[in-house]
Amino acid sequence: MNQQELIQQLIQGNESAYRACFNLFSDRVHNTALSILQNQQDAEDITQEVFIEVYRSIKSFRQEASLQTWIYTITTNKCNDHLKKQRSKKRFAFLTSIFGDDDALQHDKPHFDHPGVLLENKEHARVLFFALNKLPDKQKMAFTLSRIEGLSNKEAAAAMQTSVSAFESLLHRANENLKTTLSDYYKNNLQDGASFYKTFLLMLY
Amino acid sequence: MNNLPEHIKRTLQSIDRIERAEASPFLFGKIMDKLKHELPEPIYYGTKMVVRFALTVLVIGALNAASVHIAKKQVPPALDENTLIQKAAQEYFGLEDHFNYNY
Numbered sequence: 001m002n003q004q005e006l007i008q009q010l011i012q013g014n015e016s017a018y019r020a021c022f023n024l025f026s027d028r029v030h031n032t033a034l035s036i037l038q039n040q041q042d043a044e045d046i047t048q049e050v051f052i053e054v055y056r057s058i059k060s061f062r063q064e065a066s067l068q069t070w071i072y073t074i075t076t077n078k079c080n081d082h083l084k085k086q087r088s089k090k091r092f093a094f095l096t097s098i099f100g101d102d103d104a105l106q107h108d109k110p111h112f113d114h115p116g117v118l119l120e121n122k123e124h125a126r127v128l129f130f131a132l133n134k135l136p137d138k139q140k141m142a143f144t145l146s147r148i149e150g151l152s153n154k155e156a157a158a159a160m161q162t163s164v165s166a167f168e169s170l171l172h173r174a175n176e177n178l179k180t181t182l183s184d185y186y187k188n189n190l191q192d193g194a195s196f197y198k199t200f201l202l203m204l205y
Numbered sequence: 206m207n208n209l210p211e212h213i214k215r216t217l218q219s220i221d222r223i224e225r226a227e228a229s230p231f232l233f234g235k236i237m238d239k240l241k242h243e244l245p246e247p248i249y250y251g252t253k254m255v256v257r258f259a260l261t262v263l264v265i266g267a268l269n270a271a272s273v274h275i276a277k278k279q280v281p282p283a284l285d286e287n288t289l290i291q292k293a294a295q296e297y298f299g300l301e302d303h304f305n306y307n308y
Contacts, residue, residue, distance in 0.1 A: 015237075022233050030228035047228055051236050116224035124212075124219035131216075148223055175217075182213045190209070 003067050010058045022051055025068065028149065029075045031116070035144045036079045038112040038129055046078050053078070065158050072151070072159035076141050083137050131181040139174035146171055 001009075001020065009017035029050050034043035053074050061070055110130035117125040132140055138160070145156035157167035250258075284292070 019233060022236070026228040026232065027225050030232075031225040034226050043226075044229060044232065047232060048236050048239065052239060055240060114220075114223065115226045117220065118222055121219035121222075124216040125223075128216045128219055148220060149225075178217065179213055182216055183209065186209050186212045190212075 007058070007061065007063065007067060010054075018051075018055065021054065021067075025071050026051070028068070029071060032072065032075050032144060032149055033079055035114065035129075035132075035148045036076075036140060037082060038133060042082060046075065046082060049078050050074050069155060069158045072145065072149075072155075073161060076145070076160060079141065080137055127182065127185060128178070131178050131185060134181050135174055135177055139170055139177060142167060142170040143174040143178070 001017070006017055006021060010021060026047060030043055030047045033046035033050075034040065037043055037046065050071065054071060057074075061067075065073075110126040112126065112129045112133075113122060114125060114129060132143060135143065141160060142156065145151045145159060146153065149156075151159065153164050153167055153171070157164045160167060160170075162170070
């Protein structure tokens with residue numbers, strides 16, 4: 001079944017076409033959401049939302065871009081909305097923590113393990129995802145689509161509904177900011193490790 | 206501290222051969238279940254229907270505005286206190302005496 005046929009059958013509400021569409025794109029959607037949101041449950045929720053949106057909006061899909069690009073656009077938009085909601089929740093949690101309601105603020109440490117990372121890279125990848133989380137949303141999405149999903153600049157720019165040159169600039173800034181964050185992170189943590197070692201030696205002495 | 210650039214380089218390269226995380230195999234079932242039970246069929250109104258509704262709203266609005274305008278014009282002029290008393294007297298007692306006492 002080619003893309004045109006798939007779209008036609010999706011418009012007609014054919015369930016097997018919907019399943020074929022899900023089988024084709026669910027891993028891409030899930031992986032993108034997981035890399036951006038860094039939470040398994042949230043990624044699953046977003047994947048559900050994306051395919052429900054595909055079902056709802058396929059009739060309004062104008063086919064100016066490929067089906068894949070359209071689905072990536074829905075995914076990035078859903079992730080963007082989710083991140084905004086998450087931030088407003090965090091703000092509220094901060095306020096409640098000021099008034100001593102609970103300990104809602106989490107420790108800011110690398111914690112996310114992407115299941116697709118090779119074992120020998122786990123430690124470094126955890127730090128990279130931690131740094132990725134510090135980027136502005138657009139830069140985070142550009143980096144994810146390009147480096148984790150492996151889309152070309154043209155495809156990723158179309159998915160983010162921006163020009164290729166704007167996307168390239170976004171990606172460049174993302175890389176620069178990541179380097180800065182990683183540099184700060186390692187400066188602090190390597191220093192911490194050294195000072196811990198010195199203290200440990202002094203204690204032994 | 207000397208190996209800082211090396212750490213950064215290795216960190217950035219740590220996702221070079223990353224594999225795609227797979228979605229749960231039960232997800233499709235969940236989505237179908239949601240679609241069947243939670244979502245009503247989306248309702249689409251035709252252009253004619255929308256135009257008719259808009260025209261009806263416009264006509265109702267115009268009628269309301271016209272009736273308010275007419276009602277404003279028909280307000281009787283304000284009366285002073287004496288005229289009001291005389292009117293009340295007229296209403297209750299009348300100006301002419303209809304009773305006949307000549308019997």
